[in-house]
Every structure is written in structure tokens, then in C-alpha cells.
Amino acid sequence: MAxxxxxxxxxxxxxxxxxxxxxxxxxxxxxxxSMTLPPDYTEEMYRKRYSxxxxxxxxxxxxxIITEKTTGKFGGTISYTNLEPRxxxxxxxxVAKEFWGSGIAYDAQEVLLKFMxxxxxxxxxxxxxxxxxxxxVKLAGRSGFKVSARMRQAVYKSGELFDNxxxxxxxxEYYALHPEIVDKLxxx
Amino acid sequence: xxxxxxxxxIDLRQFEPEDQAELARIVNNPQFRGRRYLPWGQPDExxxxxxxxxxxxxxxxxxxxxxxxxxIDKAAGRLAGYVEFSDEWDPHTPSVSVVVxxxxxxxxxxxxxxxxxxxxxxxxxxxxxVTCWVAGWNEAGLNFARSLGFKDAGCMRRAGIREGKYxxxxxxxxxxxxxxQLHGGSYGA
Numbered sequence: 001m002a003x004x005x006x007x008x009x010x011x012x013x014x015x016x017x018x019x020x021x022x023x024x025x026x027x028x029x030x031x032x033x034s035m036t037l038p039p040d041y042t043e044e045m046y047r048k049r050y051s052x053x054x055x056x057x058x059x060x061x062x063x064x065i066i067t068e069k070t071t072g073k074f075g076g077t078i079s080y081t082n083l084e085p086r087x088x089x090x091x092x093x094x095v096a097k098e099f100w101g102s103g104i105a106y107d108a109q110e111v112l113l114k115f116m117x118x119x120x121x122x123x124x125x126x127x128x129x130x131x132x133x134x135x136x137v138k139l140a141g142r143s144g145f146k147v148s149a150r151m152r153q154a155v156y157k158s159g160e161l162f163d164n165x166x167x168x169x170x171x172x173e174y175y176a177l178h179p180e181i182v183d184k185l186x187x188x
Numbered sequence: 189x190x191x192x193x194x195x196x197x198i199d200l201r202q203f204e205p206e207d208q209a210e211l212a213r214i215v216n217n218p219q220f221r222g223r224r225y226l227p228w229g230q231p232d233e234x235x236x237x238x239x240x241x242x243x244x245x246x247x248x249x250x251x252x253x254x255x256x257x258x259x260i261d262k263a264a265g266r267l268a269g270y271v272e273f274s275d276e277w278d279p280h281t282p283s284v285s286v287v288v289x290x291x292x293x294x295x296x297x298x299x300x301x302x303x304x305x306x307x308x309x310x311x312x313x314x315x316x317x318v319t320c321w322v323a324g325w326n327e328a329g330l331n332f333a334r335s336l337g338f339k340d341a342g343c344m345r346r347a348g349i350r351e352g353k354y355x356x357x358x359x360x361x362x363x364x365x366x367x368x369q370l371h372g373g374s375y376g377a
Contacts, residue, residue, distance in 0.1 A: 035278050088346070123354070124346040149342030149359045154281040154317040161316075164281065166359070168345050188349060 003064065003115055005107040010064040010078065017065050018046045020074045024094050030076075031094065032133050034157040059083070066095065066108040075099045078108045080116065080125075089116060090126045093139070100135075109143050113174060114181075121185055123171045130155040132162035144177045145169045193257070193304045198297055200257040200271060200304055203248055207258060210267040212241045214289055222350055223323050225272055225285040232348075253279075259301045261292055268292040271301040273309060281317045282309060302336055306367060316364050323347070324356040337370050338362045 003010035013021070024030050025046075026039035060083040066075040076095035083089040091112060095105045116122050127145060129136040132155065137147070145167045154164035175183040193200040203211070215224055216235045224232060227247050230240060248256035254274040261268040269289050275282035284305055288298040309315045320338055322329040324347075334340075338360035347357035 087349075126344070147342075148345045148356075151281065151317060151319055151341045151359060151361045152339075153363060154319070154361065155278075156280050156316075164317075166342065166344050170346060188352070188354060 003111050004069070005111040007069055007102070007107040008075065008104050008111065009067050009069050009072075010108060010111055011067060013050060013063055013065055013077075015047070015050060017074060018043050018050060020096070021077065022046045024076065024096060027097070028158075029097060032129060032136065032157075033155075064108075064112070066093075066104060068099070068104060075102075075104045076108070078112050080112070083120070086121045086123075088124045088126065089120070089122055090128060091116075092127070093136075105139055106142050109139060113143060113169070114178075117171055117174050117183075118181065123188070125169050125174075127167040129165050129167060130157070130162040131165060132157055132160060137165065137167065140167045140169075143169065144173050146173075193308060195300045195304050197262055197295070198268065198300050198304075199260045199262060200301060201260060203245055203256060203258050203270075205242075205245060205249075207267060208238070208241055208245055211245060211270075212236065212238065214267065214269060214287065215241065215244070217289065219290055220287055222348070223326055223329065224287060233350075255305070257301075257305070259286075259288065259292075259297060261297060264292075268297050269301070271305050273305045275313065275315065279314055281319060282313070282315050283319045283321060284309070285320060298332060299336065306336075306362070310364055310367055318362045318367075320360050320362075322358050322360065323350075324358050325350065330358055330360070333360045336362070337366055339366075 022041045022043050025041045028039060061079065061081045063079045064077065066078055067073060068075050074096065076093065076099065078091065078093045080089040080091045093105055093109060113125065116125055127140050147165050148168050149166035151164040153161040155162040171183065175181065214220070221233050226232060226244060230236065230244060236244070253276045254272065256270060256272050258267055259269045259271055269287045269292065271286045273282060273284050284302060286298050286302050306318060309318060320333050322333060324343060339362065341359045341361045343356040343358045345356050346354045348355055
């Protein structure tokens with residue numbers, strides 16, 4: 001089964017993506033956290049990150065390239081980290097500005113969520129974002145995520161203080177929004 | 189960064205390898221199961237083996253951007269618990285936690301320990317928002333945090349499973365100006 005939606009295909013990272021990945025990271029509009037600055041990531045740094053990824057069946061993260069289905073063009077990245085097997089994980093997404101408003105972010109998010117609930121059997125998926133990133137909050141909300149915590153003034157970015165937000169989606173909430181698929185994992 | 193703090197009833201000092209047996213007594217106390225604030229990857233419900241305790245101690249002693257301090261009750265002259273401070277992700281928003289042995293609870297040992305660490309945090313780091321994370325079932329812990337001035341910020345839903353049910357982790361926050369106001373305009377504990 002390919003990780004395929006209406007508008008996108010999610011595929012593994014490849015060496016050919018390195019230039020675009022570094023570009024996304026160096027764009028102050030497409031990276032959400034000032035703690036990852038400065039925007040001076042080099043292709044060499046990303047090549048190292050790519051080549052040092054070791055083979056293992058014990059996987060606690062997943063990194064995907066969002067490609068536009070019709071053209072195969074690089075549209076951004078979507079990933080999960082902090083995987084507690086069969087229980088929880090955190091997702092993150094970065095979309096190239098030329099694709100903002102195109103719908104690929106929502107489509108990619110839906111493809112990844114289906115994979116994480118249906119294949120990984122997770123019970124909850126989280127997103128960390130902040131109140132200065134309304135696009136991310138809106139995108140999460142479209143897939144059913146809810147803001148469950150708001151830490152006041154906990155993020156400093158672009159000269160402003162923002163609230164740090166914990167946004168999460170429970171397994172039951174996801175399946176309630178997707179009556180076309182049946183959850184066969186017994187409840188706890 | 190200093191790793192020794194003198195209070196009225198307690199002192200805080202860095203852990204030493206010799207604390208292993210006493211730490212095991214605290215960590216393996218059934219009352220603390222699920223709220224021991226151990227390093228990622230250590231079991232949070234089962235007793236730790238001596239090897240695991242040794243690994244925790246080593247990790248705490250060597251940790252960067254974190255303080256894991258032993259609480260020494262002055263009158264008893266022994267380990268009463270531990271208090272922790274971490275600004276691993278962002279010094280703007282560190283987190284604190286505390287574990288106090290049952291025989292030292294309700295004697296302001298925890299209050300003094302956390303106050304000392306928050307005082308240190310605001311007096312010597314650029315922290316603005318301090319958070320603490322408390323299991324939703326730990327009512328005593330939540331009330332303790334509120335008594336220090338922390339305010340409810342919401343929760344991380346479905347943080348784990350306990351006694352066959354999901355539980356949330358409650359998150360509380362405390363801002364620098366709030367702490368300053370609570371302490372008469374200074375950072376004194």
C-alpha cells in the first residue's frame with residue numbers, strides 16, 4: 001500500500017531532496033521554532049543527517065517527503081517522532097511556500113494519520129505548536145485535533161511571546177470522523 | 189551553575205554515587221509509581237534494579253542543561269527526596285519536578301525545595317515561563333503545585349495507562365512576574 005492521498009504521495013527521503021530540505025529549514029516562514037535557528041543549515045549538514053540514518057527494525061520515528069501526486073514535485077516534509085509503540089507519537093509538517101493554500105498539507109496529514117492509526121495502532125497523536133502559528137492550529141483542527149494545553153508566553157519567536165500549545169487527537173475521535181473505516185482494535 | 193543550595197529546613201546538593209541505596213529506597217517506594225520523573229526509557233511502574241538505579245544516578249550526575257538535586261533534611265540528616273530542573277529544550281521555558289518521601293511530606297520540605305529551585309531559575313537564568321507536569325490522578329501533586337502559584341494550563345491527554353485506564357498529564361505554568369509578585373518584588377524564597 002502506498003502512502004497516497006487525493007493530492008499527494010508520501011515517500012522516503014532521498015539524496016536528491018537534500019537541497020530542498022535545507023531550504024525549507026532555512027526559511028523563517030516554514031520552520032516554527034526559534035530554538036532551531038540560525039537559518040544557516042548547509043546541504044552538507046543535511047547530507048550527513050541523511051547518510052547517518054542507520055538501518056533498524058526498531059523504529060521510533062518516520063520521515064517522509066510530500067510529493068505532489070500529478071507532478072511528483074517536492075512539496076515539503078511530514079514526520080513523526082517520540083513513538084511509543086502502539087500508543088503515541090508526535091507529528092510535524094513543513095510545506096514549501098509555493099504549495100501553501102493548495103490543500104497538500106491537509107492531504108498529507110490525513111495520509112499520515114491513517115497510516116499511524118491503522119498500521120501503527122496508536123491511541124493518541126500529538127502536535128506541538130504555538131499561538132503564533134495559526135496555520136498549523138487550523139490545519140490540525142481540520143483533522144480533528146484539539147488544543148488540550150496552552151502554556152502562557154512559553155514561546156519566543158519573531159520578536160513576540162506566544163503560548164505553547166499541546167494539540168492532540170485521540171484514536172476514537174479520529175475514527176468518529178472517518179466512518180468509512182472501522183476500528184478493529186479493542187478499546188482499553 | 190551552582191549545584192548546592194542552603195534552605196531553612198533542607199539543603200539541596202548534587203547526587204553522589206554513594207546515594208544509590210537511599211535513592212533506591214525512594215524510587216522503589218510504591219507511593220511514587222507513575223510519578224518518579226525518571227529519565228526517558230526507565231520503567232515508571234516497576235521497581236528498579238540496582239543496575240538501573242546506578243544508570244539513573246550516572247545520567248543525573250552527568251546531565252547537561254538539567255539539575256537533579258538531592259533534598260537533604262537538615263534535622264534528620266538524610267535524603268528526603270529529589271528536585272529537578274530542566275531547560276533542555278528552551279531556557280525560556282524550563283520545567284521543575286519534585287519527589288518527597290512520605291515521612292517528610294506535609295512538613296514544607298517539598299515547598300522549600302521547589303521554591304529554592306525556582307528562585308535559582310529566575311535569579312540566574314533567562315527563564316520566563318516555568319512549567320510542571322503532574323499525572324492527572326495525582327491530586328496531592330496538583331494542589332501542591334497550585335499552592336506554589338502555578339496555574340492550570342491544560343493537559344496532555346492520554347499520557348499513559350494506569351490500572352487499566354488512560355490518564356492525562358496535567359500541565360501547570362508560572363510566569364516570572366507572577367513569582368516576583370508572590371515574593372514581594374524579589375526573587376527570594
